[in-house]
Amino acid sequence: MKVTEMWKKKPPTISFEFFPARNAEAAEKLERVIDQLAITEPDFVSVTFGAGGSTRDGSRQLIDRLKNDLKLEVMAYFAGYGLGPDDIQGVMDSYLDLGVDNVLVVRGDPPHGQPDFKPHPASLVHASDMLEFIRPRYNFCLGAAGYPEGHIEAESKPKDLEYLKLKVDKGAEYIITNYFYDNRYYFDFVATCRRLGLKVPIVPGIMPIFSLKMMNHLAKLCGASISGDLRSRLAALPEGDIPALLNFGIDFAFEQCKELIVAGAPGLHFYTMDRSQSTTGVLARLRQEGLI
Template sequence: MTLSISQLQEARRALDAPLFADMPGDMAVSFEFFPPKTDRMDAGLWEAIRTLEPLAPEFVSVTYGAGGSTRERTHATVARISRETAMPAAAHLTCVEASKAEVDQVANEYWAAGVRHIVALRGDPPVPGSPYQAHPGGYQNAADLVAGLRRLHPFEVSVAAYPESHPDSRTQDADIENLKRKIDAGANRAITQFFFSPEAYFRFRDRAAAAGITAEIVPGILPVSNVAQTRKFAGMCGAAIPGWMDRLFEGLDDRPTARSLVAATIAAELCRRLYAGGVRNFHFYTLNRAELAYAICHMLGVRPRAVEQVAAA
């Protein structure tokens, strides 16, 4: 990665001054949620949404279960966010176990509900660990899905990127080539899977640029408060968990408040180092819990705006 003079100055300041001293908040943030399974989870989700709404995110996204297992709940959540908040809502959409007609129907329903942003994904196999198999009458992969969405409506489309390579990719070069196919098919941006090393992101960004990818690559940030759960997620997406993270969380199993403090500190420091390298957009995987993402944004200088101001923006 080649740093500009201003980035070198910022990097120097990040090392010389307290990491979060006078952060200007000159960045855009977005948040990911998953659709609730119960009334209690629904209440928790909406508490999280209302907590984060005053931060004026660029958008919020809602995940989609394997094989369309959360189709109705995802649609209902996205539609309600669009209807009841000032935040643009993005819906995840996958290719798994669905024909093109079925996927197109879901996309058309989103368009009719006023949703204009889709996160287009290949999706994971319904049975964890089994090889991915495209539906014989469906979209073959995420690039194919992006092209199909572009034929339907002028959606804004985000796709996934994997700084440490997707587990199904043969090589890092093959992984970059797959990302380029998705961008060339019409995607507006890529959002990365989570990672814990700023160098992993910067190396990936440089490889993407060398391959001719000019679309923005937004880092996905996962505040970790449960290492075992994170390890499970990491195994599915090819992310590496450093040994020092295990050691930091040792002895905190029965201390949730301490775990949260450690988690916020780790994620905020990662964001601070990405910021020093020129990153100005961050996407947070909230797991439907707002306080960690809110604390990280606060340390980065992102402050609430009155909801009525957000709505008028």
């Protein structure tokens, strides 16, 4: 089923992002996580794709497991950085074979730890170019990534939004956002997109805090700002108390989700980091309050 149909029928949708396991131990853990999250009956799940094709097989296997064994609706990601037209078609054909209806197209970044990686000479530069290539060839329900705080490399926020509009003009039917810790970024972003004439659903990404190290690392990598107030609240927690941090992360994400739903967000897309506890904690609170 196309996700755009879901947003017409039943907002807010609940969805989870997974990434393919890197080894056998992680694969076993991921199976348990998927079991724990599948029982919450998400509207769809998504699977990341390592830029440069680095997780091509792992992504395909995970999509197959989720879609065809567990019968979950899947949004397959595609990160086209460095890939030539034949590679792009190869991945899209494999998604078609797996029965995928929804594909989120991102540019991706140069693959980590592969200093010798050479982009294909005919590789496409931006996600908008990839969407333009895929749109006339496949009937997927295509989406793109959006950045409420601006993409980390963006020349400026207005330029970033101009390019976001280009992604929609080239075929993106919905936007999934990077996560943020202050809903005002999302609300301002949506308001500006609407002013620019973007009518597609804009689904907020949610990343519950579960580790300070990971929070700081990811925030630097993808430009999610951490306010002074959030830092003080985190600093007030007992040092090294992991359950206290987890509970704080659940409370904080719950408050964010509650405000987003009340304001009419079409869905909540959880960056699970292949963990279940925080996401199930937030969902339980939302259910308790009758918000989902």
